[in-house]
Amino acid sequence: MSSRHLAKEQPDSFAFSRQGEKKVKYWIAKYPKGKQRSAVIPMLWIAQKDHDGWIPEAAMRVIGDRLDMAYIRVMEVATFYTMFNLEPVGKHLIQVCGTTPCMLRGSGDLIKVCQSRIGSAGSVSADGNFSWMEVECLGACVNAPMVQISNSDGDLYYEDLGETSMNALLDELASGKAAMPGPRVTRDHSAPQGDVLTLVDKALYDGSRGKPLKSIPNAPAKPKAKTSKKPAAAKKAAPKRAAAKKAVAKPASDKPRLMKKARKGGPDDLKRISGVGPKIEGILHELGVFHYDQIAGWTKGQVDWADERLKFKGRIVREKWVAQAKKLAKEGGK
Numbered sequence: 001m002s003s004r005h006l007a008k009e010q011p012d013s014f015a016f017s018r019q020g021e022k023k024v025k026y027w028i029a030k031y032p033k034g035k036q037r038s039a040v041i042p043m044l045w046i047a048q049k050d051h052d053g054w055i056p057e058a059a060m061r062v063i064g065d066r067l068d069m070a071y072i073r074v075m076e077v078a079t080f081y082t083m084f085n086l087e088p089v090g091k092h093l094i095q096v097c098g099t100t101p102c103m104l105r106g107s108g109d110l111i112k113v114c115q116s117r118i119g120s121a122g123s124v125s126a127d128g129n130f131s132w133m134e135v136e137c138l139g140a141c142v143n144a145p146m147v148q149i150s151n152s153d154g155d156l157y158y159e160d161l162g163e164t165s166m167n168a169l170l171d172e173l174a175s176g177k178a179a180m181p182g183p184r185v186t187r188d189h190s191a192p193q194g195d196v197l198t199l200v201d202k203a204l205y206d207g208s209r210g211k212p213l214k215s216i217p218n219a220p221a222k223p224k225a226k227t228s229k230k231p232a233a234a235k236k237a238a239p240k241r242a243a244a245k246k247a248v249a250k251p252a253s254d255k256p257r258l259m260k261k262a263r264k265g266g267p268d269d270l271k272r273i274s275g276v277g278p279k280i281e282g283i284l285h286e287l288g289v290f291h292y293d294q295i296a297g298w299t300k301g302q303v304d305w306a307d308e309r310l311k312f313k314g315r316i317v318r319e320k321w322v323a324q325a326k327k328l329a330k331e332g333g334k
Contacts, residue, residue, distance in 0.1 A: 004079045004082075004086055005079075005086065006056075006057050006075075006086050006087075007054070007056070007086060007087040007088060010056050010057050010058065011056050011058055012058065013058050014047070014051065014056055014058035014059040014061075014062050015062070016046065016047065016050055016062075017050045020046045020047070020049070020050040023042075023046050024039075024043055024046055024066070027039040027042040027043060027046075028043075028066070028067075036067055036068075037067045037068075037069050037073075039067065040063060040067060040069065040073075040074060040077050041077060041081070043063045043066070043067070044059075044060075044063065044074070044077065044078055044084055045083075045084075047059040047062075047063065048084060048085060052088065052089070053085055053088075053089040053093055053150060054085040054086065054087055054088050054089050055078055055084055055085065055086060057075075060074040060075055060078055061074075082135070087122070088124060088131075089124065089131045090118075090124045090125055090128060090129055090130040090131035090132075091128060091129045091130070091151060091152075092129060092130050092131075092149055092150075092151045092173050093130075093131055093132070093133075093149065093150040093151070094114060094118075094130060094131070094132040094133075094147050094148075094149050095132070095133055095134075095135045095138070095147060095148040095149070095150070096110050096111055096114060096132060096133070096134050096135065096145075096147050097134075097135060097136070097137060097138045097140075097144070097145065097146055097147065097148075098111070098134040098135070098136070099136050099137040099141075101137075101141040101144045102137075102141070102144040102145040102146060103145075104144070105144040105145045106145050106161075106162060106163075107144070107145040109145075109162060109163040109166070110145055110147060110161055110163070110166050111134060112163070113163055113166045113167055113170070114130075114132040114166075117130070117167075117170060118130045118131065118132050121133050121134060127174075129173070129174055130170070130173075130174075135148075138157070140157055140159055140190075142190045143157075143159030143160050143183055143190060144159075144160075145160075145161055145162075146158060146159040146160070146161060147161065147166075149173070149179075151173075153178060156181035157181055157182070158179070158181055158182070158184065159182060159183045159184065160183040160184050160185040160187065160193075161184055162184075165184040169184070172277060176274070177271070177274065177275070177276075177277050178274060178275040178277070178315075178319065179277065180277060180279055180280065254299060254301030254302045254304075254305055255302070255305055256289070256294065256297070256298050256299075256302035256305060256306065257294055257297065258287060258288030258289065258294075259288050259289075259290055259291075259294070260288065261290070262285075262290035262291065263290070263291065267285065267290035267291065268290065268291045268292045268328070270284055270289070270290075270292075270295075272324075272328060273292075273295070273319075273321055273324045273325060273328070274319055274324060275315060275316075275319035275321065276321075280310065283309075283310060287306070287309060289306075291329075292325045292326075292328040292329035293325070293329045294325075295321055295322060295325035296322060296325040296326040296328075296329045298321075298322050303316050303317060303321075303322065
């Protein structure tokens with residue numbers, strides 16, 4: 001392992017954020033009395049998230065004091081694990097996997113893009129937006145070549161990249177838009193690219209080939225059904241309880257107001273909503289969403305409806321699409 005050193009320029013002090021302090025207390029409380037030093041790794045990680053993606057010496061001293069741990073011991077841990085950054089990083093920290101599967105699939109092209117657009121490994125771009133490093137296997141070999149990008153959105157994977165798509169990804173991030181993680185080719189997660197090639201003959205599993213099995217060989221015997229000893233009154237009440245339970249079942253998500261096509265003058269530029277890129281805009285058009293005022297009027301149920309179809313897991317609420325759309329609609333899209 002190459003030697004790792006602290007940044008030459010250091011802040012005078014460090015303090016955990018309010019949210020970071022809550023996490024610190026949680027991790028210290030996880031360990032039995034006398035074993036609190038085991039929280040050093042999660043505390044270093046929290047400190048890194050609280051300090052623009054890198055750990056200053058002052059943070060190591062704060063952690064040492066909290067854990068009654070010698071400063072040098074905290075520093076030993078921080079300098080050993082390469083997931084801890086000891087110098088300032090860009091707003092978007094790019095980790096390029098250079099292990100064999102990614103190398104064979106073209107990670108060298110991704111490194112060339114980073115070198116030409118950002119600079120040498122470990123340096124920060126002039127605008128402060130980017131820095132990059134080459135790392136070992138990130139565990140997404142089937143989607144090689146890939147990178148992990150750490151920023152305010154989290155630590156996200158961008159996969160199946162090439163020179164062109166890597167440049168496009170950096171353009172998206174530089175423009176301030178939220179780039180969609182995952183494959184950058186036409187595949188579903190880690191499924192094979194292109195058409196399905198296995199189990200294409202339905203006769204293999206629809207039971208049309210010969211007689212279906214009456215039982216599975218060596219299967220455990222089914223337990224005998226217990227006879228009901230409920231009184232007749234309870235049996236009569238059961239359907240009523242089932243009907244009542246069905247009546248209070250959670251209603252399905254509301255469907256928002258959709259359009260077959262955009263109004264005269266063309267669709268609004270939905271990409272002006274932070275979190276909507278060209279791909280998401282295309283999906284919204286397919287669903288029938290073309291204008292700011294459509295999104296501006298979404299209720300909670302309608303947000304859930306769109307969330308399910310975009311597979312965003314709450315991202316619409318987190319990025320405040322409705323509020324953004326209301327403002328853009330009010331401004332007339334200007």
